[in-house]
Amino acid sequence: MDRYFGRFGGMYAPETLMPALLEIEEEFCKLVKDEKFNQEYEYYLKNYVGRPSPLYFAKNLSEHLGVKIYLKREDINHTGAHKINNCIGQALLAKHMGKKRLIAETGAGQHGVATATVAALFGMECEIFMGEEDAKRQFHNVQRMKMLGSKVRVVNKGSKTLKDAINEAMRDWSETFEYTFYLFGTAAGPHPFPTIVKYFQSVIGKETKEQIKSLEGRLPDYVFACVGGGSNAIGIFSAFLEDHEVKLIGVEGAGEGIHTGKTAATLCSGSVGILHGAKTYILQDEEGQIQNTHSISAGLDYPGVGPEHAYLKETGRVEYVGATDKEAVDAFLLLTRLEGIIPALESSHALAEVIKRAKMGLFKSSDIIVVNLSGRGDKDINTVLELWKDDEL
Amino acid sequence: MNLIDERFERLKKEGKKAFIGYVTFGYPSFEETLGFIKLVYSYVDILEIGFPFSDPIADGEIIQKASIKALSEGVKLSHLFESIEKFKKDKPVVLMLYANTVYKRGIDRFFESSKACGVDGVIIPDVSFEESFEFKEAAEKFGVTYIDLVSISSLERAKMIGKQSKGFLYCVSRKGVTGFKGQIEDRIFTFLRELKTVTPTPLAVGFGIKGKEDVQKFKDLADGIVIGSAIITKIDEGKDKLEDFLKEISESLKDK
Numbered sequence: 001m002d003r004y005f006g007r008f009g010g011m012y013a014p015e016t017l018m019p020a021l022l023e024i025e026e027e028f029c030k031l032v033k034d035e036k037f038n039q040e041y042e043y044y045l046k047n048y049v050g051r052p053s054p055l056y057f058a059k060n061l062s063e064h065l066g067v068k069i070y071l072k073r074e075d076i077n078h079t080g081a082h083k084i085n086n087c088i089g090q091a092l093l094a095k096h097m098g099k100k101r102l103i104a105e106t107g108a109g110q111h112g113v114a115t116a117t118v119a120a121l122f123g124m125e126c127e128i129f130m131g132e133e134d135a136k137r138q139f140h141n142v143q144r145m146k147m148l149g150s151k152v153r154v155v156n157k158g159s160k161t162l163k164d165a166i167n168e169a170m171r172d173w174s175e176t177f178e179y180t181f182y183l184f185g186t187a188a189g190p191h192p193f194p195t196i197v198k199y200f201q202s203v204i205g206k207e208t209k210e211q212i213k214s215l216e217g218r219l220p221d222y223v224f225a226c227v228g229g230g231s232n233a234i235g236i237f238s239a240f241l242e243d244h245e246v247k248l249i250g251v252e253g254a255g256e257g258i259h260t261g262k263t264a265a266t267l268c269s270g271s272v273g274i275l276h277g278a279k280t281y282i283l284q285d286e287e288g289q290i291q292n293t294h295s296i297s298a299g300l301d302y303p304g305v306g307p308e309h310a311y312l313k314e315t316g317r318v319e320y321v322g323a324t325d326k327e328a329v330d331a332f333l334l335l336t337r338l339e340g341i342i343p344a345l346e347s348s349h350a351l352a353e354v355i356k357r358a359k360m361g362l363f364k365s366s367d368i369i370v371v372n373l374s375g376r377g378d379k380d381i382n383t384v385l386e387l388w389k390d391d392e393l
Numbered sequence: 394m395n396l397i398d399e400r401f402e403r404l405k406k407e408g409k410k411a412f413i414g415y416v417t418f419g420y421p422s423f424e425e426t427l428g429f430i431k432l433v434y435s436y437v438d439i440l441e442i443g444f445p446f447s448d449p450i451a452d453g454e455i456i457q458k459a460s461i462k463a464l465s466e467g468v469k470l471s472h473l474f475e476s477i478e479k480f481k482k483d484k485p486v487v488l489m490l491y492a493n494t495v496y497k498r499g500i501d502r503f504f505e506s507s508k509a510c511g512v513d514g515v516i517i518p519d520v521s522f523e524e525s526f527e528f529k530e531a532a533e534k535f536g537v538t539y540i541d542l543v544s545i546s547s548l549e550r551a552k553m554i555g556k557q558s559k560g561f562l563y564c565v566s567r568k569g570v571t572g573f574k575g576q577i578e579d580r581i582f583t584f585l586r587e588l589k590t591v592t593p594t595p596l597a598v599g600f601g602i603k604g605k606e607d608v609q610k611f612k613d614l615a616d617g618i619v620i621g622s623a624i625i626t627k628i629d630e631g632k633d634k635l636e637d638f639l640k641e642i643s644e645s646l647k648d649k
């Protein structure tokens with residue numbers, strides 16, 4: 001299996017963890033070829049997650065913006081986001097490897113909830129690492145994880161967000177890997193995680209491609225997805241990478257703006273470095289110290305990004321842009337009012353970019369647009385309430 | 394011959410083991426750090442200076458805290474290089490720092506400056522053997538020793554790495570991060586014995602060594618011991634306590 005995407009990726013991990021990473025790589029390589037494993041994975045996707053998720057034609061939003069918009073409804077999945085696709089797959093892998101305990105990092109809490117859920121489903125012990133800042137923002141998800149029987153370890157170091165949760169989970173794992181599986185939540189981190197997560201999320205792209213063909217008889221002109229670590233984006237993009245007529249747009253959390261220093265738009269304003277096991281784009285200062293990030297959306301508040309996205313940026317296959325907090329909240333409210341769908345703040349960033357382009361007249365009226373609605377916004381209601389004014393819209 | 398090899402040869406002839414002491418650059422403060430570093434340097438055989446990183450995943454609580462404090466003091470890589478120049482004598486100095494610090498400066502440029510200020514070796518704990526080659530190439534080009542880490546978590550890999558190692562082989566004595574949690578596991582002794590059979594490189598044991606008693610356990614099997622977190626803890630207790638500790642360790646390594 002290739003460790004690299006172009007010059008990005010790799011296994012920049014402490015020697016203590018190398019046997020664990022290599023073991024996962026080896027077992028994963030075997031399992032993806034195993035008919036029974038794939039059948040089991042598909043069984044749970046269908047009967048537990050509720051796949052395939054619909055590709056919904058957003059009629060009201062389309063009329064409002066003057067362009068055809070479809071939403072890939074990952075928000076309808078059990079536990080409320082795309083994260084569960086990956087969790088089912090990796091938990092089955094962990095079980096197959098005989099591991100008894102799952103650990104995971106979480107920002108928005110969606111990956112934590114999904115991991116806690118599969119731990120309950122498969123009867124495994126589970127501990128979730130979450131930055132203190134995120135635990136405050138996502139109080140409800142913390143409670144959900146606890147109800148599902150997981151421990152939640154609140155990390156009060158560094159920026160107290162996702163990157164610190166990853167650091168702490170890595171530290172735990174380097175002590176406990178003999179019985180613990182680190183269920184990594186996004187398409188970042190050391191090899192083989194970016195490849196494994198992409199594999200389990202590629203179901204989003206495969207379904208989307210079939211659905212749009214049967215609905216429209218052709219491929220879409222654009223696919224938009226938000227990018228935190230990049231798992232939902234790589235999941236939906238993966239099916240279209242070879243179809244060069246489809247424009248792929250990744251939208252990062254720009255916070256207060258790409259050049260304000262209060263941002264999480266790694267590909268837009270970062271530079272190449274090494275963080276959390278991979279050579280990729282990161283937000284860093286001149287000395288190579290990792291910078292604190294800002295995004296209204298906990299799931300995008302990360303100073304790194306999956307290495308394949310760094311590669312896709314460099315080759316120009318995907319265009320990466322940023323949407324600000326304000327634009328995301330506006331998009332959140334617009335979709336809620338027009339379609340009766342409350343999107344996750346993460347997904348709202350992808351929508352915000354579509355809205356911006358539509359308003360600037362950048363689409364043709366014949367264009368077909370797909371937005372990956374990576375999750376539902378129940379978890380974000382408190383955050384939006386702080387900014388919401390009744391008379392908006 | 395480089396200073397690291399020279400030092401191990403001399404110790405071997407004298408029947409002694411190397412005392413490798415670790416300090417975080419910039420700790421406990423910008424003003425005091427050099428004083429502490431010089432003090433440690435005067436007692437050890439090899440000085441290991443850690444340059445702080447914002448996200449030190451291979452370090453435990455104590456070194457992690459020291460790193461964060463040091464960063465808040467505003468230390469820069471250029472300060473480190475200037476400081477080394479000031480006190481470097483004939484004892485080897487080894488840097489421990491994270492991959493991104495080296496990468497961001499430019500790998501060649503980093504090793505060139507390291508050599509120029511008197512650095513003898515470099516340890517990068519988040520670079521696996523697989524990813525080490527571009528760092529090793531640059532190290533070699535500028536005459537700096539690249540020191541590999543091996544871990545008790547895989548003897549097989551340790552042997553593979555040991556066959557190509559230079560300077561000394563840094564043997565991580567326990568799973569997990571730096572610091573001392575739990576007991577030293579017995580299998581480290583078999584691990585060292587086995588490793589000895591495949592490599593002539595001196596073996597240095599580190600991670601989790603608290604004091605004299607732990608040192609005694611390794612005296613017959615390792616060629617050196619690394620003490621990090623315990624030194625940081627003593628720095629917190631003040632210069633006198635630190636000096637007592639350094640004396641005690643270096644004496645216990647010298648008597649037969």
Ligand SMILES: Cc1ncc(COP(=O)(O)O)c(C=O)c1O
Pocket residue numbers: 081082107108109110111185186187226227228229230231232233298299300344346347374375376
């Ligand atoms: C709903 C939702 N979308 C997107 C993300 C961002 O992650 P990724 O870029 O891996 O899809 C998250 C992360 O928590 C999320 O909860």
